[in-house]
Amino acid sequence: MSRKQCGENFWTGGLSSGHNRWFDKSIQIMCTANGKAGLIGEHSMMDGMPMLQYVNFITAQTYTDVQKMKGSACSPSSNGGVHDIFQHCISSIKAGDSQIGIMIDEAKSAFQSLVGAHSLQVQSFQGYGSNYIKKIGYSPDAYVQMAIQLATYRLFKKQVGTYEATQMRPFLHGRTETTRSVSPDSEAFVKAMGFIPRFNNNPTIREEKLSLLRSAVDSHMQYIRDAAVGNGIDRHFLGLSMLVEGEEEMPELYKNPVFTRSKTWRVSTSNLTHPKIENWGFGEVVYNGVGVGYSVKSESCIFNITARKEHEWTDRLSYLLEEALIEMRLLNDTNQLPSKL
DSSP, X not given: XXXXXXXXXXXXXXXTTSTTOOTTSSEEEEEOTTSOEEEEEOTTTOOHHHHXXXXXXXXXXXXXXXXXXXXXXXXXXXXXXXXXXXXXXXXXXXXXXXXXXXXXXXXXXXXXXXXXXXXXXXXXXXXXXXXXXHHTTOOXXXXXXXXXXXXXXXXXXXXXXXXXXXXXXXXXXXXXXXXXXXXHHHXXXXXHHOSSOOOOOXXXXXXXXXXHHHHHHHHHHHHHXXXXXXXXXXXXXXXXXXXXXXXXXXXXXXXXXXXXXXXXXXXXXXXXXXXXXXXXXXXXXXXXXXXXXXXXXXXXXXXXXXXXXXXXXXXXXXXXXXXXXXXXXXHHOGGGSOSXX
16 A cells, blocks of 8 residues: 555554554654654564664764755645544555455454563663773673673572673674573672672672672673674574474484573573663563663663563562662672671
């Protein structure tokens, strides 16, 4: 159906229902009535870094630059609201083909059910950000990854498969590799911290926990470096599995329950930090998992937490992330601790 048939409002307006989103497009821009703008990215087609480059391009343009550009943006029609035009378009399609009408209704119902089954919580942690983390000698991303490990360890009462996206853009057709946040070093750190905060002014105990945190951060940074140059494991395993054809048997490794559990990403994470992006996020990738999109800004850490509503995890994880970040700062600021806690 053409723009003319549906009316310009249908194409340039926005519906809170999400029914006017085209999920076969890699990027869509949303503009809201309060002057805010956002992007929807279809992850199967692209990753976070191209989104950031797109944001850089858009935000670098001034109003003067835009006015000088040839052509003009589509102007919304003054006849009828967006919702009315949308409904008119749907009615026209349904009248032409009853099966299409049934599929549209089913798709709308499935969309609403999926959205309604989810919970989303934002943790806007204002205690500190990358300036402080770098000042005390850590990589901001790896440090925050250890905070996520501690928080999810306390949420699930164990460590679970955790995915962090690492860019492989230097390679032809390169996209991402997995950085695994669960490691012997991160295990040692979270177990030393325990399921609940236990502040101890004993210098030996504090230094032991600090040493474990440093080792966990260093280990995570090394994995990122390895993954970025093609020395990760998960894309190689994926590539080998795709070579199995027809009636061929999968190698025994792929049937191993430990292997399966190790790549079941109950915690899916990714870091996109940009001064013009206030918040961003994505859904969990397995039914019993959480999605944690985050940004490490200079004076804050922002987390977008998603999960199935039935689990009641998002509020809890938001609290645990804040708790972990505060606890880790107290651990590092040893000289500022009172004599008794």
